Amino acid sequence: MNPPDPLELPGRPQIENTTPSRHLSHSAEGRTFHVVIVGGGITGLATAYYLQQYAPPYVTYSVLESDGRWGGKIVTENIHGFTIEGGPDSFLTQKPAALNLCRELGLEDRLLGTNEAQRKVYVLLNGRLRPLPDGVMLVIPTRFTPFVTSSLISWPGKLRMALDLVIPRRRQDGDESLASFIRRRLGQEALDKIAEPLMAGIHVSDAERQSLAATFPRFMELERVHRSLIKGMLVQKRQMARRTGPSLPLFMTLRDGLGELVSALCARLRGDMHLNSSVVHLELADGNRATSWRGRTDGYWVRLQNGQTLHADAVVLTVPAYVAATLITPLHATLAHRLRSIRYVSTATLSLGYRRSELDHPLDGFGFVVPRREPSHLMACTWTSTKFLYRAPADHVLLRVFLGGPHREDTVALDDERILNLVREELQCIMGIDAEPVLARLHRWQNANPQYDVGHLERVAEIEKLAEELPGLYLTGSAFRGVGIPDCIAQGKNVAQAVLSMAMKHVVH
Numbered sequence: 013m014n015p016p017d018p019l020e021l022p023g024r025p026q027i028e029n030t031t032p033s034r035h036l037s038h039s040a041e042g043r044t045f046h047v048v049i050v051g052g053g054i055t056g057l058a059t060a061y062y063l064q065q066y067a068p069p070y071v072t073y074s075v076l077e078s079d080g081r082w083g084g085k086i087v088t089e090n091i092h093g094f095t096i097e098g099g100p101d102s103f104l105t106q107k108p109a110a111l112n113l114c115r116e117l118g119l120e121d122r123l124l125g126t127n128e129a130q131r132k133v134y135v136l137l138n139g140r141l142r143p144l145p146d147g148v149m150l151v152i153p154t155r156f157t158p159f160v161t162s163s164l165i166s167w168p169g170k171l172r173m174a175l176d177l178v179i180p181r182r183r184q185d186g187d188e189s190l191a192s193f194i195r196r197r198l199g200q201e202a203l204d205k206i207a208e209p210l211m212a213g214i215h216v217s218d219a220e221r222q223s224l225a226a227t228f229p230r231f232m233e234l235e236r237v238h239r240s241l242i243k244g245m246l247v248q249k250r251q252m253a254r255r256t257g258p259s260l261p262l263f264m265t266l267r268d269g270l271g272e273l274v275s276a277l278c279a280r281l282r283g284d285m286h287l288n289s290s291v292v293h294l295e296l297a298d299g300n301r302a303t304s305w306r307g308r309t310d311g312y313w314v315r316l317q318n319g320q321t322l323h324a325d326a327v328v329l330t331v332p333a334y335v336a337a338t339l340i341t342p343l344h345a346t347l348a349h350r351l352r353s354i355r356y357v358s359t360a361t362l363s364l365g366y367r368r369s370e371l372d373h374p375l376d377g378f379g380f381v382v383p384r385r386e387p388s389h390l391m392a393c394t395w396t397s398t399k400f401l402y403r404a405p406a407d408h409v410l411l412r413v414f415l416g417g418p419h420r421e422d423t424v425a426l427d428d429e430r431i432l433n434l435v436r437e438e439l440q441c442i443m444g445i446d447a448e449p450v451l452a453r454l455h456r457w458q459n460a461n462p463q464y465d466v467g468h469l470e471r472v473a474e475i476e477k478l479a480e481e482l483p484g485l486y487l488t489g490s491a492f493r494g495v496g497i498p499d500c501i502a503q504g505k506n507v508a509q510a511v512l513s514m515a516m517k518h519v520v521h
């Protein structure tokens with residue numbers, strides 16, 4: 013079941029049919045500037061929203077989405093009182109773009125924080141759940157007693173973590189893998205039991221390949237400024253405690269799920285919005301290869317799978333990098349090749365609803381993560397109805413299991429029945445759950461998680477440089493400068509500003 017589509021309103025302009033034609037709209041000077049945004053996920057919708065907010069009337073836009081619904085990875089289903097997120101379930105509040113957008117859209121009253129009274133995360137260790145000690149911030153211990161008394165890390169492991177206090181800074185500059193960084197500062201055990209399942213898990217990445225600079229630059233900064241991560245984190249904790257004003261939960265969502273954000277955005281957008289509109293390739297409208305802004309083209313022809321064509325003065329591609337590569341191969345083979353070097357992995361989420369009375373487990377936390385060394389098919393399990401209110405009807409609970417990822421990708425290809433059975437078997441062993449779920453919803457995400465491998469930022473800088481050779485073409489979204497919803501929204505806003513400044517020059521010229 014897909015979220016409602018608030019955009020399929022009667023009377024919206026339709027795409028021109030097979031004969032290429034210019035999009036008609038008029039500026040005061042008689043000149044228009046039409047932007048085609050490819051992809052209706054959060055990046056594409058945010059781009060459209062900010063373009064509409066900032067742009068003068070002569071700038072018009074279309075959003076083309078191949079699927080039959082808006083939102084891309086954001087899929088919320090409200091079924092029989094359960095609120096099920098097939099993709100993301102919340103956004104980080106430390107990066108303000110998502111929070112600000114919710115506020116701008118009038119969703120302030122709908123914001124819902126995590127249930128802080130139950131903030132506890134477990135780690136699966138030899139088949140048993142052990143709590144992450146209180147005060148561990150991602151992987152850095154900041155409270156003495158819970159850390160030393162924790163059964164998660166061995167004594168030699170704890171002593172090795174404490175060596176962070178004396179280990180010198182790294183001499184070389186530049187990127188390194190998350191695994192190498194954590195091993196160097198806090199030791200192998202902290203990597204295996206905490207950093208790999210939690211920090212690599214957030215990015216669905218292989219810690220040995222995951223770029224620290226692209227995914228946790230704050231950790232590099234902590235080492236650069238304070239040398240010791242523990243000392244640095246304690247300083248930051250004290251600074252935060254001194255701040256006045258209400259503190260927000262680290263993660264927030266909306267009362268009825270993140271689909272509310274998609275619906276609210278779509279309800280605001282007044283451009284041409286087209287579902288079931290898959291773009292197959294782009295062509296330069298003047299038929300020549302442009303090499304600079306001065307040698308600019310007449311824009312692009314955007315060809316759709318259904319044979320239709322749209323003219324664009326600027327094109328914003330928010331699709332996965334490998335899709336963008338296919339669309340632009342005829343225009344710039346080198347750029348396409350670089351785009352293909354961004355790897356993707358597949359994941360799946362399985363949401364399971366139960367009657368509360370049929371579960372003995374207290375569900376006293378946000379859930380558990382699974383280190384790769386554990387012989388398990390699961391990556392993590394969120395105890396959704398504990399983490400957030402309003403996620404299950406009265407007397408019921410909702411769990412969500414993550415499958416796939418870099419070390420367990422084969423699981424995603426199994427058939428539904430097999431996935432359900434193996435998850436139930438594992439939940440029986442780990443949490444003692446024998447009950448029959450009253451609801452099960454599986455969402456597969458094939459080649460959906462971009463991998464920020466070591467050197468990612470340099471790769472992206474090179475891609476952006478090459479893209480300058482195609483004036484009016486913008487590449488943005490989760491493949492490039494952040495996978496989280498706030499990063500995607502911020503990228504959409506930035507690209508809207510860049511397009512706008514191009515539009516201004518275009519009309520002036």
Ligand SMILES: Cc1cc2nc3c(=O)[nH]c(=O)nc-3n(C[C@H](O)[C@H](O)[C@H](O)COP(=O)(O)OP(=O)(O)OC[C@H]3O[C@@H](n4cnc5c(N)ncnc54)[C@H](O)[C@@H]3O)c2cc1C
Binds near residue numbers: 079
């Ligand atoms: C299971 C899962 C859990 C996640 N959890 C979180 C979380 O809790 N918090 C968080 O902040 N982030 C989370 N993320 C990451 C976040 O959801 C994504 O990075 C973000 O939603 C990506 O948005 P996007 O618009 O860049 O891409 P997408 O959402 O992928 O949108 C791209 C759109 O382009 C469309 N498209 C593709 N090809 C074409 C074509 N040829 N023509 C036209 N349209 C096309 C697609 O159908 C899609 O709608 C999660 C991701 C997954 C998969």
